[in-house]
Amino acid sequence: MSVSIKDVARAAGVSTSTVSRALGKGPVSAEVLRRVESAVAATGYRPNLAARQLRSQRSMAVGLIVADIRNPFFTQLSRAVEDAAYAAGMRVLLCNTDEDPVREAMYLELMAEERVSGLIMTPTRHLSPAVLARVGRPVVLVDRAMPETDFDSIVLDNARASAELVDHLVASGRRRIAGLFGSTSATGMERRAEVEAALERHGLPARSALSLPSFDAGHAALAELLEREMPDALILSNGLFVRAALKLCHERRIPIPGRLAIAGFDDEVWTDLVDPGITVIRQPVEEFGREAMQTLLARIGAAKMRPRRIVLAGELIVRGSTAPV
Amino acid sequence: MSVSIKDVARAAGVSTSTVSRALGKGPVSAEVLRRVESAVAATGYRPNLAARQLRSQRSMAVGLIVADIRNPFFTQLSRAVEDAAYAAGMRVLLCNTDEDPVREAMYLELMAEERVSGLIMTPTRHLSPAVLARVGRPVVLVDRAMPETDFDSIVLDNARASAELVDHLVASGRRRIAGLFGSTSATGMERRAEVEAALERHGLPARSALSLPSFDAGHAALAELLEREMPDALILSNGLFVRAALKLCHERRIPIPGRLAIAGFDDEVWTDLVDPGITVIRQPVEEFGREAMQTLLARIGAAKMRPRRIVLAGELIVRGSTAPV
DNA sequence: CATAGTCGTGGGAACGTTCCCACAAAATTT
């Protein structure tokens, strides 16, 4: 049926070991290399990756576990990770947890069975470091760190970004600043803490709420938040919430920035297509992905490398949604 | 190092064959099943998928080859495919071709090496059926068919959708209708042909252009098209082009729908957040993904099944961008 | 009661690689 290394060996008149070396980069004579190459071409041989993996005990695949690929942040991230992976001769196994710790655990199990050589993930807040360590593979966390652990991580400078947003809103004359933060991630918590700290520095009260990071949940939470706090500005901890906020304002005919300023994280493609444009923190997502893959490869190569924590700066992009009234 | 089926066998006091049967669904006594299960739990055994694949010669993985996962159409598609795949106990290998036939060929090669049990893809116009057949795995085409071939496919009813767009624009009083279509896909070609046919039925001239399906290329092509044809309505064959058109109108301060009506394919999340909202054909993308996976599984199960061509209807969503002047 | 059929089990050969080892021939050193 399928052509194996044996067939190539026979066609080239050498042993299978020699073919293996010729294809890998072992020492072979120029003459033999030529013969093997033409034998490969003649037979149409394709290495069997399963056999290779079984024998060599390493898989050339990395797992990428994110919340939901439909969130543009994760889309971009995954694309960057994939490009870097394929460039390094690795394949990517993508998993969507939908922020569900049960699915997350299930996929970790699956990745272990696949014997992936490493894992890049955005963990939920409920994942215990012990469970993660038990997977027994190198792990790089992206976007969401696990404080007090030794996992490599690539995260945004949330303190700085949060402060920039608050400072900007205050400068544009807002005083009743409310925020909505994702409840499932360490990052949501961190942004909330940092926003509240920044507000406190301005002597302003904290008005924040948490929500599951979905459009509908965010929309509902925002409706309640508007009711309760009557804010004049909104800080949204992710692109989904920004979209939900905008939608809600449309529905309720709330003028932006007249009665409410809107600002948040993630510079999705439409933020400059709506009117007014939305003020956001642009995250260097591609860099997240690239650095994550690079860090993972380094970690795979050297397990003893000391934990690497990369913190990248976001960029405040000011648009009409936060213009002074 | 790693615990294998042998360790489980020893712990359960049975042979490896019996363990294998107990884990698969071979005939085993209740007593033995119990012993094996507790041995698995005790040893922390996890099956080695590479060994399993090598021995059984099938891989439990399917390839998904799309142009660019960052395009929301493909994002949604991939998510639907992945859900269906994991539900069926399969894994997904995602590849981005960027519409580049060379990368496409490379990934086809890679998928063959991976011995994926099937392939779902949106082929470029330049992929020859012969090359695709040579991969030697079941293939299901999504969104883009290959006419005159026997591959299974799931596509939109482009004729109907194109006619609906044209009819709608004509009904709203537009006469100088221009269109921009993706140059790399059979679907772009098909939509162009169908739009032109519909225009002809109304006795209107065809004014169409082609472009690489990227934001920048689309933007440039549109700038030229506006210059050349002075249209009063624009039909865009994908979401990227719709976005480019909107951006261009913003830059040029072209009033929508006043001076130009805009309509196109793909109902991206922001189309009802901008003002005016954009009239679009909503494609049943999730259904594309589900049906594709289902068809692929059927095909894997029965190679002799006769070619299945599924054509799904889109839904015209009328918004302000095409309101009569 | 003998015979034929089920059922559960174990033995062992694959699957297609890589990698360790041994060995001969060539190149280098002493």
Place this chain on the structure above:
DNA sequence: AAATTTTGTGGGAACGTTCCCACGACTATG
């Protein structure tokens, strides 16, 4: 010129499964 190292090659045992076959112990059939 002998001794040593380097170089290229082949043989064959793994890697962890599954699957075919054979075998014994039952159960149903005549």
